[in-house]
Amino acid sequence: MQKPKDQLEVFKELLTRKGLKYTHERESIYEEVRAINHHFNADSLYERFKKRGERIARATVYRNLPLLLESGVVQKSAGNGKRDFYERTRTKGHHDHMVCLGCRKIIEFHSDELEQIQEQLSRKYKFKLVFHDHRLFGYCEKCQS
Amino acid sequence: MQKPKDQLEVFKELLTRKGLKYTHERESIYEEVRAINHHFNADSLYERFKKRGERIARATVYRNLPLLLESGVVQKSAGNGKRDFYERTRTKGHHDHMVCLGCRKIIEFHSDELEQIQEQLSRKYKFKLVFHDHRLFGYCEKCQS
DNA sequence: TCTCAATTGAGATTTAGTTTCAATAAGAAT
DNA sequence: ATTCTTATTGAAACTAAATCTCAATTGAGA
Numbered sequence: 001m002q003k004p005k006d007q008l009e010v011f012k013e014l015l016t017r018k019g020l021k022y023t024h025e026r027e028s029i030y031e032e033v034r035a036i037n038h039h040f041n042a043d044s045l046y047e048r049f050k051k052r053g054e055r056i057a058r059a060t061v062y063r064n065l066p067l068l069l070e071s072g073v074v075q076k077s078a079g080n081g082k083r084d085f086y087e088r089t090r091t092k093g094h095h096d097h098m099v100c101l102g103c104r105k106i107i108e109f110h111s112d113e114l115e116q117i118q119e120q121l122s123r124k125y126k127f128k129l130v131f132h133d134h135r136l137f138g139y140c141e142k143c144q145s
Numbered sequence: 146m147q148k149p150k151d152q153l154e155v156f157k158e159l160l161t162r163k164g165l166k167y168t169h170e171r172e173s174i175y176e177e178v179r180a181i182n183h184h185f186n187a188d189s190l191y192e193r194f195k196k197r198g199e200r201i202a203r204a205t206v207y208r209n210l211p212l213l214l215e216s217g218v219v220q221k222s223a224g225n226g227k228r229d230f231y232e233r234t235r236t237k238g239h240h241d242h243m244v245c246l247g248c249r250k251i252i253e254f255h256s257d258e259l260e261q262i263q264e265q266l267s268r269k270y271k272f273k274l275v276f277h278d279h280r281l282f283g284y285c286e287k288c289q290s
Numbered sequence: 291t292c293t294c295a296a297t298t299g300a301g302a303t304t305t306a307g308t309t310t311c312a313a314t315a316a317g318a319a320t
Numbered sequence: 321a322t323t324c325t326t327a328t329t330g331a332a333a334c335t336a337a338a339t340c341t342c343a344a345t346t347g348a349g350a
Binding site for chain 2: 339348
């Protein structure tokens with residue numbers, strides 16, 4: 001278990017590696033997503049800037065979220081199922097989701113075993129795992145009757 | 146390990162349970178998806194009917210795929226990432242996907258362990274697991290340089 | 291057979307995300 | 321510090337995918 005690199009560093013490295021630039025907008029977006037504790041989507045993030053009077057285009061938000069995802073700063077989350085939802089990646093507290101087909105309730109879960117097996121599988125296929133999207137669909141306790 | 150119920154039965158049971166009807170269209174769609182060996186999406190399925198002259202509305206196809214998903218007749222697949230892709234559920238041969246962020250290559254993988262842990266977790270949360278969506282994103286061997 | 295809610299078709303509509311393109315800004319090279 | 325090249329941005333137009341509308345129809349239980 002090595003000390004995790006600072007997230008901003010990782011983000012900047014990704015940009016450099018891809019020949020991209022660290023713009024003011026990217027800085028703002030980075031800071032904002034790090035400050036949000038719950039899940040969000042591109043539009044709700046955009047609205048936060050708008051509400052506070054910071055002018056960043058909707059398209060810019062949409063354009064940059066994939067980079068934050070790729071650098072691991074944010075991870076996929078399970079919103080209502082349709083849109084792309086995100087949440088910041090925590091060193092502690094990564095989790096996946098169970099989605100109830102009945103009432104749409106979301107149950108968060110985590111399993112180290114699961115994570116380890118994904119790592120194993122990635123090694124087996126010489127795949128460099130960056131992030132994953134893992135959702136279980138079914139019925140919560142209440143909706144099983 | 147109990148003998149898996151006939152898929153058509155499961156589908157019909159779902160309909161009954163939900164107070165829905167087994168229409169001609171549903172029958173056609175059921176049969177068609179069972180006959181497709183590769184992955185598909187709502188539109189490509191619709192096109193198959195159209196091409197052969199069977200008139201089923203696009204909306205009907207879209208409307209019914211979620212039911213087939215819920216009954217386990219089809220499962221989510223990983224197409225190009227954007228659309229909802231499906232593939233028929235095989236007793237043998239269930240798999241998940243690794244998606245390369247570089248070249249979009251899809252690697253199929255399967256792990257009994259992974260499946261078992263999902264079952265365990267579902268039991269732990271009293272969740273009745275129906276299907277899951279599990280995709281690993283990262284870089285394939287070629288794209289790591 | 292009757293009844294009634296579920297279903298369908300066809301097109302309109304919505305939603306989410308992407309593209310366009312001229313103007314601007316990052317940051318490497320000089 | 322200045323120049324130069326290329327990525328980036330904003331704003332709105334656009335696209336793709338999926339959903340909705342509503343009148344006509346159909347399934348299946350009474």
